[in-house]
Amino acid sequence: MIIGKGLIALQFLDCDNDKIIFFASGVSNSSETDKNQFLREENLIRETLKAHPHKLFIYFSTCSIYDSSKYNSAYVLHKLQMEEIIxxxxxxxxxxxxxxxxxxxxxxxxxxxxxxRSIKDNxxxxIHKNATRNLIxxxxxxxxxxKYIESDIHNKIINVAYTDNFKIPDIITAFQDILNIKANISIEDLGEHYSIDVHELNYKFPITDKKKYLYNLIKKYYL
Incomplete structure (x- = not known):
C-alpha cells in the first residue's frame, strides 16, 4: 500500500504489495506552520496504523532534526511527534x-x-555562504x-542521506555550469554546517565522488 502521490511515493509504485505500507503523504515543506496540515498527517497516520496494525509501516521523516536552525521549528517538532506515534x-x-x-x-x-526555478527566472x-545541505x-x-526491506530489518530509525553535505554556493555553481546561466545571487557571510550520521546505511552509492554526484543530479533532473 502506497499512501501519497509525491516524489518519494512514486518511486515505489512497482514495489507495491499488501504487506507493506509506504507512508509518503506527510507534510513536506520544512517551513510549514499550518496546524491543520500537521493534524491531517497525524490523523492519517493514526487511521492507517489502526486499520493495518501488523503491516510493515515505512515512514519518511526528515534529517532536518539535525539542523540547529530548524530543530525547534513546528515542522521538526511535528515529525518527531509522528515518529513517537509510529x-x-x-x-x-x-x-x-x-x-x-x-x-x-x-x-x-x-x-x-x-x-x-529561481536561476532560470533570473x-x-x-545565499548563505557557509550553509550546507545534504542532497540524495x-x-x-x-x-x-x-535493501532494508529485503534484510528484514524492522523497528529502527535510519538516516538516509548522501555521505557528505554540499555547500550552497557550490550547488549554485553547478547549476550555472550545467545550465549555462549566470545566477543572480546576493551572498551573505552566514549559514551553518550540520552532519548526518550514515554509518549504518551500508550502502554503496553509484557515484562516490562528491562533485560528480552533484553534477549528475543536476544533469539528470534539470536539463
Missing part, C-alpha cells in the same frame, strides 16, 4: 529520516527545484529502502 502503535516499522531528496518533479519547495537568490537522489532512497 514507535508506539506500529508492530513493525521503519522510520527513514531523509535528507534533501532530488528527482523529477515533486514539491516546488524542494531545495533544488526552488534553486533551478530571480535574486540570497530519489533512486538511491528507493534502493536503500528496498
Amino acid at each position: 514507535k508506539e502503535f506500529a508492530t513493525h516499522y521503519l522510520i527513514l529520516r531523509i535528507s534533501n531528496a532530488v528527482g523529477k518533479g515533486g514539491n516546488p519547495n524542494l531545495l533544488l527545484n526552488y534553486l533551478a 530571480k535574486v537568490l540570497t 537522489d530519489v533512486e538511491d532512497i528507493k534502493n536503500i529502502v528496498l
Whole structure:
C-alpha cells in the first residue's frame, strides 16, 4: 500500500504489495506552520496504523532534526511527534529520516527545484555562504529502502542521506555550469554546517565522488 502521490511515493509504485505500507503523504515543506496540515498527517497516520496494525509501516521523516536552525521549528517538532506515534502503535516499522531528496518533479519547495526555478527566472537568490545541505537522489532512497526491506530489518530509525553535505554556493555553481546561466545571487557571510550520521546505511552509492554526484543530479533532473 502506497499512501501519497509525491516524489518519494512514486518511486515505489512497482514495489507495491499488501504487506507493506509506504507512508509518503506527510507534510513536506520544512517551513510549514499550518496546524491543520500537521493534524491531517497525524490523523492519517493514526487511521492507517489502526486499520493495518501488523503491516510493515515505512515512514519518511526528515534529517532536518539535525539542523540547529530548524530543530525547534513546528515542522521538526511535528515529525518527531509522528515518529513517537509510529514507535508506539506500529508492530513493525521503519522510520527513514531523509535528507534533501532530488528527482523529477515533486514539491516546488524542494531545495533544488526552488534553486533551478529561481536561476532560470533570473530571480535574486540570497545565499548563505557557509550553509550546507545534504542532497540524495530519489533512486538511491528507493534502493536503500528496498535493501532494508529485503534484510528484514524492522523497528529502527535510519538516516538516509548522501555521505557528505554540499555547500550552497557550490550547488549554485553547478547549476550555472550545467545550465549555462549566470545566477543572480546576493551572498551573505552566514549559514551553518550540520552532519548526518550514515554509518549504518551500508550502502554503496553509484557515484562516490562528491562533485560528480552533484553534477549528475543536476544533469539528470534539470536539463
